[in-house]
Amino acid sequence: MPWIILAFLVLIIQIIAIIITEYRRPDKAAAWIMILFMIPLIGFLPYYFIAKRYTRHHILSQNEYSQRESFKADLIYRCNQRIHGLADTVSRNSKLHNLLQNKLTLPLTACNETTVYTETEVAFKAMLESIAAAKHHIHMEFYIIRDDELGTQIKQLLIQKAQEGVKVRLLYDGIGSRRLGKAFLEQLQEAGVEIGCFSPPLTAFFQRQLNYRNHRKIVVVDGKTGFLGGLNIGDEYLGKDPSFGYWRDTHFSMKGDAVLWIQYTFLTDWYMVKGQLLTDSTYIPVQDNQGREIIQIVKSGPDETILELIFTLIISAKQRIYIETPYFIPDPGVLLAIKTAVMGGVDVRIIIPGTPDKKLVYYCSLSYVQELLQAGVRFYCYQKGFLHAKVLISDDLACSGSTNMDLRSFCDQFELNAIFFDRKTVNRLADDFFADLSVSNEIVQSEFEKQPALQKIKEVFARLLSPFF
Structure with a gap:
């Protein structure tokens, strides 16, 4: 009988802990409490390792914080100079902009030119051509990277560019790319490609960060061409997986000031993973594109919700x-x-x-x-x-x-x-x-x-x- 009372008390304590922690998300609290009743006592273990509130991987020192804020302020100033006279037009026509101008952390950008890709084969061809033409640097970040035909093609191209002297950096998510073998990564590193893994599974488990994944898909070439959208790197995205068949996605390439903020996003993620603060002006070159589009890049996460x-x-x-x-x-x-x-x-x-x-x-x-x-x-x-x-x-x-x-x-x-x-x-x-x-x-x-x-x-x-x- 005493052990039943003890187990009941432990269960009550666990429920109270969940309620206190998740009071801002009643739906989430209710789901976890349901799990506790389905698998009493043991159900708190996955909650403990999965549901911890997000904490940053690296805390900026005062000097690093000043550098980053100065870097960001310079980008904002440059973008505001280029969009001067156009933002008012957007504001008059967009209730959204009026409501969120103080909420979104990145500014409106001008002089952009966008290409929309709905055929994945065309999108990957454009990415590969842009990477092949790189002269200074290539920054890539994907949730999923697979060691398959497409992944091998991209790997070989990155190795080639690194051997040519181009600075190549690659970020991948530890959970999304959990099947990516060491041999794939070692071949890239041996060629000089710098690689970072966002929350490796084992590390994420012990740091209780398994629930927070990097789902971004970014390619930036020479700071002047940027890609973002829904595509990861894998043959299924080319429609080669018979269980899915044709793959319908939406992806974009951009030129203009919007690329500065795609680059900024990559650089902040690079610091988060590698602890290296990259603020060299060569990564944020003057954008000479004269497109007419206004675009606002929106980076989001557990610390800045969308x-x-x-x-x-x-x-x-x-x-x-x-x-x-x-x-x-x-x-x-x-x-x-x-x-x-x-x-x-x-x-x-x-x-x-x-x-x-x-x-x-x-x-x-x-x-x-x-x-x-x-x-x-x-x-x-x-x-x-x-x-x-x-x-x-x-x-x-x-x-x-x-x-x-x-x-x-x-x-x-x-x-x-x-x-x-x-x-x-x-x-x-x-x-x-x-x-x-x-x-x-x-x-x-x-x-x-x-x-x-x-x-x-x-x-x-x-x-x-x-x-x-």
Whole structure:
């Protein structure tokens, strides 16, 4: 009997600890408490190692902090000089900018030129050509890097450029690239490529940082050409995995002042992983591009959430909200914002994959469909292959990059996105959205409500676990 009382007291203490720690996220607290009841006492162990609040890997010294702030201030000044006279136009036309001008940490940038890639083969070709033309440095950062045909091709090119004297730096995520072998990395290092791993699994486990992943996808060449979007490095992204088939993604290349902030993001991540503060002016050259686009780069993570941006994009819409995402798990605020928008007459359409890559996450996404269908949202399942594009269009603005429409991307992962103000780019993304609609099946509410009871049970169970996704 005493050991039963002791076990009960321990369980109560664990529940209290979770409530105190997660009081800002009641949904997350409820999910962890459910785990405790499913696997009493033991259930606290994964919470202990996974749910710790984020803490920075490296703390800047006073001198390093001054250098970084001076470096950032110089970039902001340069960008403000180039955008002078244009920002007011954006402000008048964008409620989003008015609401978040004091929230986003990076400024508007001018003189940009964007290329949108929806065909992954074309995107990788452009990246490889840009890397091959590098003269000074190549900075790359990916969540997933695979030792397959595409990975080998990129590895060989990086080795070649390093041997030519180009400075090559590569960052990868320890969990996302956990299958990447030592031989792959050693060949790069032997050629002179500098490599950093964001939170190696074992280190992340003991530091209780497993939940915080670097999901960014960055390539910067000579500080003048930047790539970001949804693509990682692996053959499946070229449609070579038969379980997925055709891979539909959205990726971008940019020239202009926006590249400075893609570079800034890489350099801050490099410091986070390697402890090396790179502020040399050669990494932030004067941008001679004379494009006409205004772009705002948005870096986010557990210490600077993107949730406010997503919420504001939705509530500021007057005519249309188009969303494409492989994972649709909105937080309660975003869910309410979507419902409010559609009930206010906004045309809200959401495309999700018809073929999932993660069944549990897919069931969780479906659990939100019925209540949003009832509110008036139109849902579509993409049928051509696997949909991995991450795009949100709000009236005449678009936001795209590495962020999924899920809780993990909102609050726990390091992401990189861009807000596009240029009508040409926004229209291109809208055209791509409607092209995807043409190969998608609309979910009809009356049919969806007839789904088997087992399916509904799976959705309910997945929804309860959604704070972990």
